[in-house]
Amino acid sequence: MSLYSAETKRLTKRRFTRLFLLGMTLILLAIAAGMFFVNQKAGPEQIASAKAQSQADYQRAVEQYNQDKTQCQADQGTPNAGRWPTNCEGLYEPTQDDFQYQWNMPPTFDFRENFPNMVTTLAALLALVAFIVGASFVGAEWSSGGMMNLLLWRPQRLKVLGTKLAALLVFFTALTVVFSAVWTGLFVGIAELRGSTDSMTSGAWQSIGLMELRGLALVLVGAAVGFGLASLGRHTAMALGVTIGAVIVFQFGLGTVLSLAKVKFAEAYLIPVWMVAWMDKEIKIEDYNSCDFSSAGGCQPDSLTLTWPMAGGILAGVFVLIVGLAMWTMRSRDIT
Template identity: 65%
Template sequence: MSLYAAETRRLVKRRFTRYFTLGAVLVLAAIAIAMFATNQQIGPAQTADAKAQAHADYQRSLDEATAYKQKCVAAKGTPDASSYPSNCDDLGVPTEDNFEARWYLPPTFDFRKKFPDLVTTLAALLSVVGFVIGASFVGAEWSSGGMANLLLWRPQRLRVLCAKLLAFLVSLTSLTVLLSAAWTGIFTLVAKYRGTTDGMTAGAWKSLGLMEARGLALVVVAGALGFGLASIGRHTAMALGVAIGLVIVFQFGLGTALALAKVKFSQAYLIPLWIEAWMKQKFVVEDYNSCNFSGTNGCEPDTFTITWHMAGSALAIAFVVIVGAALWTIRRRDIT
């Protein structure tokens, strides 16, 4: 059996891998069930009901406004007059245009509008799964002494680590592609029976496919980072500690400090915004401490756009630095 095949089998057979992946699948299933249960397909019956509710609310508001205006007129010259406007004619009454029927329609799943956010949800969840499983896969080998024993039989450090990394990333890619295809198919059915797929042209499907490809890249990079950090620290806790520290200390701490210091575009230092820019092609950060006055739009803040090219470059740099450091350390450090 080749080293790659052996490492793939080792990864798939691990109970942690199976249970953690199963947990992620159950979370995704819960999201899909909730979306199916909370949405409805809009038809003539729902439209008629919405119009009836809108008209009923309009009539109730009109009656209340008319009664209040009558009380205002009746209170003239009495002690209660101070509780009403001096000119009762200033009291307006609602019009039926203020109660649009579309506001009363039940929630419906518009595939084109809502599914992109669900693609981001899938990518974010699988990124966490990839990071944790990748860290555990190599971290457990180091902490248990399995890596040292393996290198006794295969004294080729780089080859062994690269085989582990390749087996993990190929398996993670396969899982992501499989779940992405199932995710798309499930919500296509949700839209068919609980919403609409209107507007899904060839261009829209192409854009969606590219977004899912960016999601796949995000998952692969997250998995490689977890693997690399655990390999550098030779323990799963190394990767998890870095992740927790990055979120709590760097993101919350630095974000709060920069906001208090009124640093321009302080939000641009937050990692989630870069991830959103990568998934949705761009994210516009606004500096509300600035004001560019316009005669038509009033006060407008300065803006800074994080593009998907910038976010992709950041992901590539992180991948190269962490994986490169893992390969360098296994080659240079003693195996103990």
């Protein structure tokens, strides 16, 4: 049996891997079930009911306005006049446009509008699982002594570590492709039963496909970073510890400090913003500290747009840095 086949079998046969994938599958099924039961298909009956509700709300608002106006006029010249605008001017008078029937429509799953959020959800969960499984895959080998035993059989350090990483990345590539296809098909069915797919064009499908490819890249980076950190520390806890530290220091600590210091575009220093920029192609950050609320033109804050090529460059840099350091330490450090 080749080294690659052996590593692939070791990865897929691990109870840890199977349990995590089972847990992720159950979470995804729960999300899909929730979306199915929360939404419903909008037909003529729902539209008619929403229009009737909007008309009733409008009539109640008109009645309330007439009552308020009558009371205001009656209170003029009395101590209660201070409760109302001068000469009863400025009272809110409702209009039909203020009561759109769409606002009373039940939630419905529009595939084109809502499915991108589901793609991001799938990618985030897969990336998390890939990170943990990747860290455990190599970390357990180091902590149990299995890596040293393997190197006695195959004394080619870089080849051994590289093959392990390749097996991990190929496995999660195949897994992500399968899950993405099933996830897409599942939500097409939900949209058909509880919403609509009418707005989907060839361009919209292409956009969904490209988004899923970006999700695949995120999953592979997550797997490689978990694998690389665990290899650097020669223990699964190294990857998990660094991640927890990064979340605490860079997300909560740094975010709080930057916010208190009123740093311009503070969100740009936080990891989730870059993930959103990668998955959604871009994200616009606005600095409201630069607003002049007293100006006649209203608030015109400075803005910064983060794009997917910028986020992709950071992901590629992290991938190369962590994997490169793992390979370098594998070659240079003693195996003990």
